[in-house]
Amino acid sequence: GIPTSSLDDGTRLPAVGLGTWPMDDAEAERAVAEGLRLGYRLVDTAVNYDNETGVGRALARSGVPREEVVLTTKLPGRHHGYEETLASFEESRRRLGVDRVDLYLIHWPLPRVDRYVESWRAMLKLRDEGLVGSVGVSNFTREHIERLERETGVLPSVNQIELHPLFPQPELREFHAAKGIRTESWSPLGRGPAVLEDPSVVAVARELGVTPAQAVLRWHIQLGAVPLPKSSDPGRQRENLDVFGFALDQDQLDALTHDRPRRLGGAPETHEEF
Numbered sequence: 720g721i722p723t724s725s726l727d728d729g730t731r732l733p734a735v736g737l738g739t740w741p742m743d744d745a746e747a748e749r750a751v752a753e754g755l756r757l758g759y760r761l762v763d764t765a766v767n768y769d770n771e772t773g774v775g776r777a778l779a780r781s782g783v784p785r786e787e788v789v790l791t792t793k794l795p796g797r798h799h800g801y802e803e804t805l806a807s808f809e810e811s812r813r814r815l816g817v818d819r820v821d822l823y824l825i826h827w828p829l830p831r832v833d834r835y836v837e838s839w840r841a842m843l844k845l846r847d848e849g850l851v852g853s854v855g856v857s858n859f860t861r862e863h864i865e866r867l868e869r870e871t872g873v874l875p876s877v878n879q880i881e882l883h884p885l886f887p888q889p890e891l892r893e894f895h896a897a898k899g900i901r902t903e904s905w906s907p908l909g910r911g912p913a914v915l916e917d918p919s920v921v922a923v924a925r926e927l928g929v930t931p932a933q934a935v936l937r938w939h940i941q942l943g944a945v946p947l948p949k950s951s952d953p954g955r956q957r958e959n960l961d962v963f964g965f966a967l968d969q970d971q972l973d974a975l976t977h978d979r980p981r982r983l984g985g986a987p988e989t990h991e992e993f
């Protein structure tokens with residue numbers, strides 16, 4: 720099986736997961752079914768991906784014991800607030816067809832809406848009730864996380880952020896490490912060519928005799944982050960799991976870490992995904 724590491728709450732998190740954006744229900748059902756067959760045990764969806772039904776169907780039909788899978792979904796911006804979070808969670812649970820969500824994340828902080836602390840309190844209640852295994856956030860800055868800690872006394876177990884060689888976020892990763900927060904990486908492959916055809920990525924991959932995607936996924940793992948590569952293709956899904964038989968040395972890690980950061984997605988302070 721895939722190596723795992725412990726979150727601060729003791730949950731075992733696989734070292735690589737399967738991303739499901741962008742996929743509709745039908746594609747997600749096929750991709751997750753194939754992924755579970757190949758050995759993925761961490762599956763990442765969100766209300767806003769509009770594919771929880773397909774993900775849940777694949778899980779139910781997979782024959783994989785439910786307790787082996789870390790099923791993740793995310794609260795959308797339009798459902799921020801205490802009661803709204805509890806209601807949104809029930810809808811997610813129904814679409815996914817599960818009793819329990821293993822990892823529940825706030826998708827974006829939406830600081831202008833200013834309700835993420837209320838949402839966080841609702842997530843803590845869901846965890847206390849056993850309906851959620853682990854609680855976390857996504858796209859939070861250090862300041863947003865410090866506010867959660869100040870106002871509720873509880874840190875997220877995970878912050879899922881944009882992370883790839885073009886956007887390596889060293890300060891935020893260091894903050895996570897100091898606080899015992901696991902970093903998960905979205906768009907870990909940089910969504911394709913910009914990262915996978917980057918000359919230094921191609922060169923390191925060639926040195927190691929692996930594919931560019933494998934070199935990049937290994938970079939995440941050695942940084943202590945859990946990448947969630949999205950693929951609908953069984954061959955690439957398999958390739959993305961086959962990253963435990965080699966390692967980058969320090970020069971190769973450095974060669975992949977660009978020093979002129981370039982975001983591909985939204986910024987936490989301004990992005991409002993409702």
Ligand code: A2P
Pocket residue numbers: 738905906907908909910911915930932933947948949950951952955956958959
């Ligand atoms: P596909 O779904 O056809 O495999 P990210 O996870 O950074 O968002 O990147 C996802 C993109 O990278 C998708 O377009 C996906 O296409 C492609 N991709 C995923 N795995 C690989 C791989 N091993 N090699 C090349 N491209 C890949």
